[in-house]
Amino acid sequence: MNVNFAERAHNHNWKLDPIVRSLLDTDFYKLLMLQFIWKNFPKIHVTSEVTNRTVSVRLSEHIPIAMLVDQMEHVRGLRFRRSEIIWLAGNTFYGTRSIFEPAFLEWLERDFRLSDYTVTEHDGQIVVRFEGLWTEVTMWEVYGLALVSEMKTRAALSTLSELELDVLYAQAKTKLWEKMERLREVPEIRISEFGTRRRHSFLWQEYVVEVMRMALGPSLSGTSNTFLAYKHDLEAMGTNAHELPMAMAALANDDEELHASQYRVLELWQKSYGGELLIMLPDTFGTTQFLAGAPDWVADWTGQRCDSKDPFVAGDEYVAWLTERGRDAKKKRLIASDGLDVEDILRLHEYFHGRIRFSAGWGTLLTNDFRGCHPRGETALEPISLVCKLMTVGGRPAVKLSDNARKSTGPVEEIARYRRVFGSVAVMGALVTV
Amino acid sequence: MNVNFAERAHNHNWKLDPIVRSLLDTDFYKLLMLQFIWKNFPKIHVTSEVTNRTVSVRLSEHIPIAMLVDQMEHVRGLRFRRSEIIWLAGNTFYGTRSIFEPAFLEWLERDFRLSDYTVTEHDGQIVVRFEGLWTEVTMWEVYGLALVSEMKTRAALSTLSELELDVLYAQAKTKLWEKMERLREVPEIRISEFGTRRRHSFLWQEYVVEVMRMALGPSLSGTSNTFLAYKHDLEAMGTNAHELPMAMAALANDDEELHASQYRVLELWQKSYGGELLIMLPDTFGTTQFLAGAPDWVADWTGQRCDSKDPFVAGDEYVAWLTERGRDAKKKRLIASDGLDVEDILRLHEYFHGRIRFSAGWGTLLTNDFRGCHPRGETALEPISLVCKLMTVGGRPAVKLSDNARKSTGPVEEIARYRRVFGSVAVMGALVTV
Numbered sequence: 001m002n003v004n005f006a007e008r009a010h011n012h013n014w015k016l017d018p019i020v021r022s023l024l025d026t027d028f029y030k031l032l033m034l035q036f037i038w039k040n041f042p043k044i045h046v047t048s049e050v051t052n053r054t055v056s057v058r059l060s061e062h063i064p065i066a067m068l069v070d071q072m073e074h075v076r077g078l079r080f081r082r083s084e085i086i087w088l089a090g091n092t093f094y095g096t097r098s099i100f101e102p103a104f105l106e107w108l109e110r111d112f113r114l115s116d117y118t119v120t121e122h123d124g125q126i127v128v129r130f131e132g133l134w135t136e137v138t139m140w141e142v143y144g145l146a147l148v149s150e151m152k153t154r155a156a157l158s159t160l161s162e163l164e165l166d167v168l169y170a171q172a173k174t175k176l177w178e179k180m181e182r183l184r185e186v187p188e189i190r191i192s193e194f195g196t197r198r199r200h201s202f203l204w205q206e207y208v209v210e211v212m213r214m215a216l217g218p219s220l221s222g223t224s225n226t227f228l229a230y231k232h233d234l235e236a237m238g239t240n241a242h243e244l245p246m247a248m249a250a251l252a253n254d255d256e257e258l259h260a261s262q263y264r265v266l267e268l269w270q271k272s273y274g275g276e277l278l279i280m281l282p283d284t285f286g287t288t289q290f291l292a293g294a295p296d297w298v299a300d301w302t303g304q305r306c307d308s309k310d311p312f313v314a315g316d317e318y319v320a321w322l323t324e325r326g327r328d329a330k331k332k333r334l335i336a337s338d339g340l341d342v343e344d345i346l347r348l349h350e351y352f353h354g355r356i357r358f359s360a361g362w363g364t365l366l367t368n369d370f371r372g373c374h375p376r377g378e379t380a381l382e383p384i385s386l387v388c389k390l391m392t393v394g395g396r397p398a399v400k401l402s403d404n405a406r407k408s409t410g411p412v413e414e415i416a417r418y419r420r421v422f423g424s425v426a427v428m429g430a431l432v433t434v
Numbered sequence: 435m436n437v438n439f440a441e442r443a444h445n446h447n448w449k450l451d452p453i454v455r456s457l458l459d460t461d462f463y464k465l466l467m468l469q470f471i472w473k474n475f476p477k478i479h480v481t482s483e484v485t486n487r488t489v490s491v492r493l494s495e496h497i498p499i500a501m502l503v504d505q506m507e508h509v510r511g512l513r514f515r516r517s518e519i520i521w522l523a524g525n526t527f528y529g530t531r532s533i534f535e536p537a538f539l540e541w542l543e544r545d546f547r548l549s550d551y552t553v554t555e556h557d558g559q560i561v562v563r564f565e566g567l568w569t570e571v572t573m574w575e576v577y578g579l580a581l582v583s584e585m586k587t588r589a590a591l592s593t594l595s596e597l598e599l600d601v602l603y604a605q606a607k608t609k610l611w612e613k614m615e616r617l618r619e620v621p622e623i624r625i626s627e628f629g630t631r632r633r634h635s636f637l638w639q640e641y642v643v644e645v646m647r648m649a650l651g652p653s654l655s656g657t658s659n660t661f662l663a664y665k666h667d668l669e670a671m672g673t674n675a676h677e678l679p680m681a682m683a684a685l686a687n688d689d690e691e692l693h694a695s696q697y698r699v700l701e702l703w704q705k706s707y708g709g710e711l712l713i714m715l716p717d718t719f720g721t722t723q724f725l726a727g728a729p730d731w732v733a734d735w736t737g738q739r740c741d742s743k744d745p746f747v748a749g750d751e752y753v754a755w756l757t758e759r760g761r762d763a764k765k766k767r768l769i770a771s772d773g774l775d776v777e778d779i780l781r782l783h784e785y786f787h788g789r790i791r792f793s794a795g796w797g798t799l800l801t802n803d804f805r806g807c808h809p810r811g812e813t814a815l816e817p818i819s820l821v822c823k824l825m826t827v828g829g830r831p832a833v834k835l836s837d838n839a840r841k842s843t844g845p846v847e848e849i850a851r852y853r854r855v856f857g858s859v860a861v862m863g864a865l866v867t868v
Contacts, residue, residue, distance in 0.1 A: 004438040163648050167611050173604030177809070214597050375611070 019150045019202060020075045023112075024084050024227035026142040027196055029238035031088070031226060035104045036244070036272055037134050046137050046247065046398075047391045050128040050144045053432055054384035058124030062155040062380075063148065065119050065126065071147045072128075076114050085109045087230050094235075094276040114140055134393070138243065141388040145197035148386055149368070153200050156380035164375045171373040172200075176208060179342040179366075180215035189349045190359040191216065192237040193223040194337055195367025198383055205367045209234070221359060237361075239277050239305070240269065242400050243390055245284040250393035255421045262422075263295055270301075278302040279335060283309055283403045286424025291321045299325040303333025305361065308429060309403035311336035311344075315352055329356045337361030339432070341369070385432050404429030453584045453636060454509045457546075458518050458661035460576040461630055463672035465522070465660060469538045470678070470706055471568050480571050480681065480832075481825045484562040484578045487866055488818035492558030496589040496814075497582065499553050499560065505581045506562075510548050519543045521664050528669075528710040548574055568827070572677065575822040579631035582820055583802070587634050590814035598809045605807040606634075610642060613776040613800075614649035623783045624793040625650065626671040627657040628771055629801025632817055632868065639801045643668070655793060671795075673711050673739075674703065676834050677824055679718040684827035689855045696856075697729055704735075712736040713769065717743055717837045720858025725755045733759040737767025739795065742863060743837035745770035745778075749786055763790045771795030773868050775803070798868035817868045838863030 037044075052059055085105050093099045100108075115132030117140065128144055130137045157165060183189055193212060199205040209228050212220045222235025229236035248265045252258040262285055270278060278301040282290040287309055299322060306314035315336075319329040334356045336348055345360040352358040370381040389409045390398035399410030399418045405426040408415055419426065471478075486493055519539050527533045534542075549566030551574065562578055564571045594602060617623055627646060633639040643662050646654045656669025663670035682699045686692040696719055704712060712735040716724040721743055733756060740748035749770075753763040768790045770782055779794040786792035804815040823843045824832035833844030833852045839860040842849055853860065 002438070002441055002444070004436070004441070007436055007438070010436070161648070163644060167607065167645070170604045170607030171611065173601065174608035177601050177605060210597060211601065214595070 016070055016074055018074050019071050019147050020078070020143050021202065022084065022227045023075075023078050023080050023139075024230055025146070025196070025202065026139060026226055027194075027224045027238050028093075028226045028229065028236035029224065029240055030139055030142055031100070032238070032273065032277065033240055033244060034108075034135060034138055035100055036240075036269065037138060038104055038107060039101075039272065040268055041134055041247070044134045044247070044251070044394050045132065046134045046393045047129060047131045048137050048141065048388055049130070049391050050126075050148060050386065050388045052125050052148075052384055052386050054386075055125070057152075057384050059126045059148070059152060059384075060121040060124055063126060063151040065121065068126065068128075068147060068151055069119055071151065072117065072119075072144070075143045075147070080109050080112065082109070084230065091230075091236075096275060096277075099273070099277075112139075114143075117144075128388075129391075134247070141243075142197050145386050145388050146199060146202070149198050149383075150201045152384070153381065156378075159380070160375070167375040168370070168373050168381070171375075172204075172370050173207075173211075175369060175373060176211060177215070180211060182342050182346065183216060183219065186346065186349060187219060188353070189216075189219045189345065190221050190357075191219055191345065192221045192335075192359060192361050193225065193228075193366060194238070194361040194363040196225045197388075198364040198386055199367040200370060200381070206231075208367050224361070239273075239279040240281060242281060242284050242307075244269070245281070246390050246398045246400055247393045249285070249418070250390075250396045250398045255417075258418070258421050259293070262290060263293075263298060266298060266301070276302055276333070279333065280304045281307060283307055283314075285401045285418060285422040287314060287317065287403050289422050289424045291317065296325065299327050303335060303357070305335040305337055306403075307338045308407050310429065311338065311348055312351060314403070315348075315356065315358070319356055330354075331357075333357045333359065335359050335361050337363065339363075339365065339430075341365040401426075403427060404432070406430075406432050450504055450508055452508050453505050453581050454512070454577050455636065456518065456661045457509075457512050457514050457573075458664055459580070459630070459636065460573060460660055461628075461658045461672050462527075462660045462663065462670035463658065463674055464573055464576055465534070466672070466707065466711065467674055467678060468542075468569060468572055469534055470674075470703065471572060472538055472541060473535075473706065474702055475568055475681070478568045478681070478685070478828050479566065480568045480827045481563060481565045482571050482575065482822055483564070483825050484560075484582060484820065484822045486559050486582075486818055486820050488820075489559070491586075491818050493560045493582070493586060493818075494555040494558055497560060497585045499555065502560065502562075502581060502585055503553055505585065506551065506553075506578070509577045509581070514543050514546065516543070518664065525664075525670075530709060530711075533707070533711075546573075548577075551578075562822075563825075568681070575677075576631050579820050579822050580633060580636070583632050583817075584635045586818070587815065590812075593814070594809070601809045602804070602807050602815070605809075606638075606804050607641075607645075609803060609807065610645060611649070614645060616776050616780065617653065618649060620780065620783060621651075621653060622787070623650075623653050623779065624655050624791075625653055625779065626655045626769075626793060626795050627659065627662075627800060628672070628795040628797040630659045631822075632798040632820055633801040634804060634815070640665075642801050658795070673707075673713040674715060676715060676718050676741075678703070679715070680824050680832045680834055681827045683719070683852070684824075684830045684832045689851075692852070692855050693727070696724060697727075697732060700732060700735070710736055710767070713767065714738045715741060717741055717748075719835045719852060719856040721748060721751065721837050723856050723858045725751065730759065733761050737769060737791070739769040739771055740837075741772045742841050744863065745772065745782055746785060748837070749782070749790065749792070753790055764788075765791075767791045767793065769793050769795050771797065773797075773799065773864075773866070775799040802868075819866050819868055835860075837861060838866070840864075840866050 088100050089105050115130050115136035117130045120127050130140045193209050209223050222237040223229050224238040226236050245262050245265045248261040252261045280301050315334050322329040340362050364383045368383040397411050397414045399414045402408050405428050522534050523539055549564050549570035551564045554561050564574045627643055643657050656671040657663050658672040660670050679696050679699045682695040683692055686695045714735050749768050756763040774794055774796050798817045802817040831845050831848045833848045836842050839862050
């Protein structure tokens, strides 16, 4: 009777169901950083790499490389659309209009391209390497991670019947709703959706954001996903990442410049951005040494994001440091973003409430929490720890120490040199699950 | 892009979304009883009435009477389809072919009609009264109950947004799946779906049956819904209801005939049906007196369904009676069907396992368990206790005593007379919730 013949024919013939539908489908901070790189480092060459820290999951046994390449080529064929550029130009971000320069937007629309890449298999893992100008490589991070993450999802879903899929999603939705009901009890809580890179799928992330808006109202500060912010009139959230201090450290010519680079990046950043965008990420080479050695103007920044240290400890340390520097912690912002789930968010909110403006950046365990939802009890849909890290900058190795030694990256000898220069000690933090 | 214009246009124009889609969408026992009535009581006039025992829910404030009438007229316009009649003729029911006589099927296809009715409002309730030949009135029971039940559902759903509806169904599906996971732990368990009359909706009942088949495999004995049995190649389950002993009691001309009528109905039934269809329903006028006064041949029947007495007590009583009558209880069947949920089923199975062949007839709390699923915490989707009972037979009042005095029906003075004749005492059982 009521058959949509065109749709049926398309469904059994289509070549590609795209995972990344728009170049805006990335974290907002990538666009801020892209403008920063375009302006300050337009000629620097870098390499970066997608790897899976959850080595027990052998991705190459699930994801056909040819299909991943098809998806990557689809992304490489995308362009920023006119309406998207107009939105970036005309929208207010963190209360500021014209955060993107006209020349940058013109370049973004006309000249932006993604770098070349290679996809190889190694010891059961898929390794994706990007190489080119920093402006061409940087944007691959979120697209690449989201592609691998959703390819893994699709491989797992392909083993389920239609009814099993229905049960799977019903359970995941119920799990999400239970989290919303917990959070609704605390109306002052502030949460941003930060889960693009390791999401179950784009459509699931969109569903999650819509449910959050309905359930949480003003407790949802916004989403880091620029496309979802654009499509659903939400605030685009996020400022910057480890990529910047790592690159500036790699570009330093001696140990003294290396040590200074962690503050130099802040100086450069505040030439471009102000206000709520002045959120520092002090853990790249160890938070404690960063705060101890910071020039006084660093304490004027709006807040910090803690991404590897126990956020209770990191927050206390930040509040004490602000007090010591004569600043009022109550006017500063603390953002936790490392593997949070609903109970962490509730406890952190309660702990810091009234002492500092706390917000949660909720990622993987928001947009990819299918733990316990598989109708046959399998674990194939549980999230894994996918990362994309800078490997070299201007031909030199890139290093991150982090507050959790399990999250450090770079060649062993370089890590040792960095530890010497920054005087930070390796601390084994929590096991990295996501 | 991919718009099905015909579907969209239909969706915003349609006159009626039918609740009952086929005359087969009824409990299988209604068809067995219809053949019985057609054969033995073709001239008897009866009246029956749909009422809501959950008086706290004021149905007339939610269900527009005109819309209910539209749905009833739609059902009255339905005919048994050729393919349905062929299926009734050719299918095997309880291992028996040709359970329906050709003459009956011919009558069903050509002459079957539903009686006239009136719909009125009384004290916040909707009262639907049916009047006509017993063969015309009897089939209204399940259609009428299912219509009122789904109209109530639709009224409650109309207050929810699309996303809230999605959350509602996700939670209901999860709740259903959790029940399935509990039952899967006991592969020997046997369950029939008995939830047509008080279902959330037809489509939800169909979903439940499909999930049960996937999750439970052979533990799902079948469904009482004839249309679902036909559509999904399942066993059609069910035998007979209180309607028959109530009618034969009403037709009795004196107290002696009245007392004998409860066995007379079994005699008549076994002239038409055998084997697994010989399931008695001993609680119409009190189980204890029924068993005590039963002629010996009654103990040859295949089993009993307990529908108002505590099933642990009723089962023990039946096993003891069978033993006393020299029959092997292990070869008999015990069916519980009164307001069961998953825990009751598991406990009853464990209690009777190895002593008697136990099966659960799972109704309202299978096909309409939305308790706790409303995204705003409202109770509008919780099931209510809708019933459709014979009021008069051949102009005389119809009476049910039941093992639970809360479930007795009929005029007070008639109930008193029946209690005297049957010597059964009024026992207050559990509160009737569904």
